[in-house]
Amino acid sequence: MSLWENIKMALMSVKAHKMRSILTMLGIIIGVAAVIVVVAIGQGGEAMLKSQIAGDGNTIEVFYQPSEEEMQQGKWEENPFTQEDIRQLEGIEKVSNVVASSSEFSTANLRDEEAETSITGINEAYLDVNQLKVEKGRSFTNADFLGGRRVAIVSAAMQEELFDGKSPIGEIIRIGVQPVEVIGVLEKPTGLFAFGSVETYIPWTAMRNMLGTNNYSQVTLQVENADDIQPIGERATTVLNQLHDTEDSYQVINMEEIAQGIGQVTTIMTTIIGSIAGISLLVGGIGVMNIMLVSVTERTREIGIRKSLGATRQQILLQFLVESIILTLIGGIIGIILGAGTAYLVSFFADWPSLISWQVVLGAVLFSMLIGIAFGLLPANKASRLDPIDSLRYE
Amino acid sequence: MIQLEEITKSYTLGKESVNVLRGISLVINSGEFVAIMGPSGSGKSTLMNIIGCLDRPTTGSYLLNEEDVSQHKDQELAKVRNQSIGFVFQQFQLLPRLTALKNVELPMVYAGASKKEREERARDALAKVGLQDRVEHLPNELSGGQKQRVAIARALVNNPSLILADEPTGALDTATSVAIMDLFVQLNQEGTTIVVVTHEPEVAEYANRVIYVRDGLLGQNPFEKGGQTR
Ligand SMILES: Nc1ncnc2c1ncn2[C@@H]1O[C@H](COP(=O)(O)OP(=O)(O)OP(=O)(O)O)[C@@H](O)[C@H]1O
Ligand SMILES: [Mg+2]
Secondary structure: OOHHHHHHHHHHHHHHOHHHHHHHHHHHHHHHHHHHHHHHHHHHHHHHHHHHHHOOOOEEEEEEOOOHHHHHOOOOOOOOEOHHHHHHHHOOOOEEEEEEEEEEEEEEEEOOEEEEEEEEEEOOOHHHHOOOOEEEEOOOOHHHHHHOOOEEEEOHHHHHHHHOOOOOOOOEEEEOOEEEEEEEEEOOOOOOOOOOOOEEEEEHHHHHHHHOOOOEOEEEEEEOOHHHHHHHHHHHHHHHHHHOOOOOOEEEOOHHHHHHHHHHHHHHHHHHHHHHHHHHHHHHHHHHHHHHHHHHHHOHHHHHHHHHOOOOHHHHHHHHHHHHHHHHHHHHHHHHHHHHHHHHHHHHHHOOOOOOOHHHHHHHHHHHHHHHHHHHHHHHHHHHHOOHHHHHHOO | OEEEEEEEEEEEEOOEEEEEEEEEEEEEOOOOEEEEEOOOOOOHHHHHHHHOOOOOOOEEEEEEOOEEHHHOOHHHHHHHHHHHEEEEEOOOOOOOOOOHHHHHHHHHHHHOOOHHHHHHHHHHHHHHOOOOOOOOOOHHHOOHHHHHHHHHHHHHOOOOOEEEEEOOOOOOOHHHHHHHHHHHHHHHHOOOEEEEEOOOHHHHOOOOEEEEEEOOEEEOOOOOOOOOOO
């Protein structure tokens, strides 16, 4: 008898007892769904943390954090990155972009209206690397940067705040006393709970002219390969510390350490989830075994008939084994769908990314099949050993 | 075709051992139509189960088609049941969730026949017992006589050389019994060896030969001696 024949037979028998089958699967469904949800949320969170630290586009931020000693020597600077620094950083091999900016809080005025906004003077690489897209109007041109033109791109929140949501393109706003022309509006950040902050971007050169800012306060490097982030970041700090004759004021986050830390948390979490899942699947498996034992007893006569017609012990064993595997497999698949749905809802309403990897899905499928085999063996074996004459006589 | 030599069968219940068959030697030739009669509890069904390879004798040898099946393993016995023997029971023994067609297909499922072949042959078998317009019926949608016809169709579908029927008319009225027995006669005329266990002399009359079992031994025809069984 073919396996397909067995599978069809098992499906029929599962269908014949719908309610009972669902109740039997419940343990497996809940177990698998729980694992899928927790792993999806866990992996999503881990990916989010890592990308926040590492930056989406292979970026690493350089910090300025002078030691106590250097502070006492009065070496502290508000804008610690000079233009020369940027040029040197751009010269480092495998650095694809150096993003530099300075920002300040200020008030912006449009006629009688007034709004609090951050003013960020940026260099050419800033918008691209930070994945900020201009939705209306135009972006900065080279001429804007070179000429220090007083033009601004505002965030969507700023458009709401100062312009009542009307198009600000072409409007002249005043930052302090300086007039600036708005040329573009940024795309709204996505996500249900992402409000976005009130921001105004101008070319750094314009910022220097207007506010007298000389240097940059923030520097982020973008490198070509993710693997290069750490070594290039460290190379950059060496260069900067040499240029400024400082010990260790310029730093980058040691991502390997952080990755390790996250990894540890993940391992602990996986262990906990693993044991919860293990227990619930064990309970589910016992439920399946229980029902299969009942089913074997109920179907004693059927087994007798099949044997009298020439079914071998192996064929009866396979029949019941396939049935319990089908039960747990269907349970597992329902669990995956339920878990994926729940994970999706959680990430939708809690603004938390969830990540369902095919490995987890495959693992869940294989594991529920394994449970079907492990807990189906005993009932199937019992069925296969029934004596045909006794079974035919069974009332 | 069937050669039984000093077959015994005993069961141990607790400390006691019950000898149900106490040395039966019997030859049934190919093409015979044999009826087995005897009082209740005499061991007729036990004998049939041994002949049908559902059970093994405690001692003695059994040659079926020149093959010593008393030494066969479970798996080999299953194959013999599947290929060489067809069973018909008093209680029909159909699977309640399967249609008549699917019930008749079962022996071929275990023989490994293809789906197409199974369906074709099952339809033929059902037509042969006169149920060509009941193929999609479930057992509980059929009368007792029709159920027994399905069971007979199932018994003959693998073309066995031997059909065993343990009180096939026990649950049927007289008219239906006659129809069922006519079917057996027809099968016998086509060459199938048939062994029927029965309590009813009218049924036994269809056979070429009647064997009497009494207390686990073959006995005399009680009618010839003026005795009575019922
Ligand atoms: N599994 C068993 N264990 C113990 N004793 C058994 C077993 N099976 C049958 N017997 C005994 O064997 C004897 C013969 O049983 P069997 O079923 O062969 O009788 P029978 O001739 O078919 O009777 P009936 O005409 O009523 O069907 C009975 O006394 C029965 O109690
Ligand atoms: Mg009997």
